[in-house]
Amino acid sequence: MEGTLNVIGYGLATLGPGIGLGLLIAKAIESMARQPEAAGMVRTTMFIGVAVVEALALLAFVLAFAL
Amino acid sequence: MINVLAAAEWGGEFEGVLDPINALFDFPAIIPLELFGVDLGINRTILIAWLVTAAAAALFIVGLRSPQVVPGKLQSFLEMIVDFIRGIALEIIGPKGTRFVPLLTTFFVGIFVLNVAKITPFLMLPPTSRMAWPAFLALISWLVFVGVGIKEQGFGAYFGGIMFPPGVPKALYVILTPIELLSNLILRPFTLAVRLFANMVAGHILVVITLSAIHVFLPSVPVGWMVGGFALLAAPVVFGFELFIIGLQAYIFTMLTAVYISSSMEAHH
Numbered sequence: 001m002e003g004t005l006n007v008i009g010y011g012l013a014t015l016g017p018g019i020g021l022g023l024l025i026a027k028a029i030e031s032m033a034r035q036p037e038a039a040g041m042v043r044t045t046m047f048i049g050v051a052v053v054e055a056l057a058l059l060a061f062v063l064a065f066a067l
Numbered sequence: 068m069i070n071v072l073a074a075a076e077w078g079g080e081f082e083g084v085l086d087p088i089n090a091l092f093d094f095p096a097i098i099p100l101e102l103f104g105v106d107l108g109i110n111r112t113i114l115i116a117w118l119v120t121a122a123a124a125a126l127f128i129v130g131l132r133s134p135q136v137v138p139g140k141l142q143s144f145l146e147m148i149v150d151f152i153r154g155i156a157l158e159i160i161g162p163k164g165t166r167f168v169p170l171l172t173t174f175f176v177g178i179f180v181l182n183v184a185k186i187t188p189f190l191m192l193p194p195t196s197r198m199a200w201p202a203f204l205a206l207i208s209w210l211v212f213v214g215v216g217i218k219e220q221g222f223g224a225y226f227g228g229i230m231f232p233p234g235v236p237k238a239l240y241v242i243l244t245p246i247e248l249l250s251n252l253i254l255r256p257f258t259l260a261v262r263l264f265a266n267m268v269a270g271h272i273l274v275v276i277t278l279s280a281i282h283v284f285l286p287s288v289p290v291g292w293m294v295g296g297f298a299l300l301a302a303p304v305v306f307g308f309e310l311f312i313i314g315l316q317a318y319i320f321t322m323l324t325a326v327y328i329s330s331s332m333e334a335h336h
Contacts, residue, residue: 040158041158044158044159044322047318047319047322048322048323048326050319051258051262051319051323054262055254055258055261055262058258058261058262058265058266059258059261061265061269062261062264062265
């Protein structure tokens with residue numbers, strides 16, 4: 001059995017963004033349910049936040065191959 | 068996983084049988100071409116990219132060449148796309164956003180068709196999974212939002228706004244200025260490119276694994292066919308998921324470009 005520690009490292013690195021995405025999207029859904037008329041704005045802002053959080057996981061994904 | 072598949076196909080002795088993962092993305096040039104030491108060989112990726120962009124361009128030219136007041140099916144479909152992007156631009160950038168609708172529509176449609184080659188039968192390879200495509204698209208986006216910032220605010224005000232955001236204690240600028248410079252000018256285009264690239268690479272590997280699992284395991288008699296059958300049932304789900312990712316990535320790239328343009332149009336508060 002051979003492999004590389006990078007894969008385990010990538011797995012660990014997804015934890016942070018995973019928690020972050022969960023919190024972020026849960027809050028977005030919550031606020032959309034409270035104020036459906038603001039749903040469009042909340043969705044846009046949520047996607048921007050998701051993009052920022054997701055960048056961390058993507059960096060890990062690339063570095064897992066690159067290093 | 069690839070190794071497991073190779074082991075099942077070739078019966079255990081698989082060391083060196085299968086190429087590394089690069090073989091999924093790197094194709095030999097069909098027409099070798101080299102100019103000034105730069106490899107410009109025409110390979111499968113380039114052919115796919117030409118094909119899908121030509122198809123999208125043809126669709127738009129045919130559909131919108133002579134627009135009618137009462138649109139036909141194709142025209143109203145294309146107008147729906149443009150209207151969707153226009154909505155994003157107006158919502159994020161504001162009234163000035165109409166200027167950027169052509170750029171953003173090009174980004175959205177271009178990235179969508181380049182990505183959709185991933186699940187198109189007989190193509191099955193997204194050109195955006197080679198770093199050159201996302202990198203170049205992100206470079207265009209970078210040039211536009213930096214250019215807009217310099218044009219709207221002036222060179223000094225734009226870079227001053229990035230480096231010294233107001234309302235911060237003076238001592239913090241020691242830390243804040245490098246971080247802001249890095250995040251605005253380097254990390255923004257980098258994450259734009261890497262997000263698209265990594266999603267396409269991961270999606271392509273997922274599709275390859277699903278399809279090759281069907282191919283390898285379904286004919287194997289004692290127990291292997293169960294794995295193959297599962298992969299066969301999972302394949303439509305995988306394709307649907309990939310279609311969702313394709314649309315989402317095109318949307319995110321377009322929207323983030325709009326966000327960056329909007330942030331360089333108005334000074335930091």
